[in-house]
């Protein structure tokens with residue numbers, strides 16, 4: 001990893017419910033390096049989107065955030081709300097799965113970009129209009145000056161996501177949080193948006209945290225990936241290592257469920273069962289009830305990630321056995 005830009009330590013998020021506090025993220029450590037794209041992947045309910053939103057404390061009043069989120073010498077988990085507002089959008093920006101929900105349908109998109117420029121940079125009038133057109137051009141929208149007058153409904157889904165990216169990048173943030181930004185798009189447009197994000201990362205020297213449930217998106221766009229399950233990190237490391245040689249039984253299961261162009265005849269192997277209820281978690285490894293590698297030791301105590309290499313960590317007690325299976329699957333000697 002490059003020099004850390006963001007350092008998350010022992011992050012926990014719980015929500016107040018009528019049955020008492022429900023913990024949905026439980027002790028996550030994660031660093032994001034300068035210029036790095038880090039994927040957070042997992043099934044729904046794994047805590048990936050909640051982790052992303054916790055970085056900017058965008059979780060509503062019923063959420064309680066514990067642990068620390070180190071950013072430029074401050075702890076975002078503790079920062080008073082008025083100061084955090086200066087970080088949101090200006091230093092760390094966010095884009096969402098459904099841009100229509102974030103865009104105002106009754107305002108031209110030029111006005112919406114200019115609002116962001118005024119809020120974060122104090123730009124107004126002609127200067128804001130000119131910068132808004134530059135931003136639209138930067139995200140690949142042709143005839144930018146003319147398109148500033150268009151309304152969100154006049155754009156396709158992919159174009160709306162480009163507009164959202166332009167708004168998010170208006171203040172030149174150093175970190176972009178992207179919550180399933182391509183999930184609602186068809187595959188061709190998804191590919192274009194991912195390529196756009198990677199180009200902007202390079203040109204603007206920005207880091208990106210990308211939440212997705214899609215391993216193909218991770219493979220295409222991320223430098224490192226953290227695999228989450230039931231609120232905890234199961235495995236984290238460089239994408240090539242984690243996807244080619246997974247060292248956690250859950251990661252191996254996720255990969256086995258994805259069709260591979262290299263082995264088109266290979267049958268897909270679905271992970272049996274479904275993720276546990278966060279209100280009734282199993283003892284020990286949270287993946288144990290679904291795991292074909294399980295042994296009695298897996299059911300005792302909390303499993304912390306351990307380093308297989310300096311950059312590759314797995315919380316699986318049987319990571320060596322999983323790794324041997326991973327290598328056998330790709331035809332490498334164990």
Ligand code: SF4
Pocket residue numbers: 248249250285286287288289291292293294295298303315316317318319
């Ligand atoms: S720790 Fe045990 S139960 Fe959990 S994934 Fe590894 S082998 Fe399976």
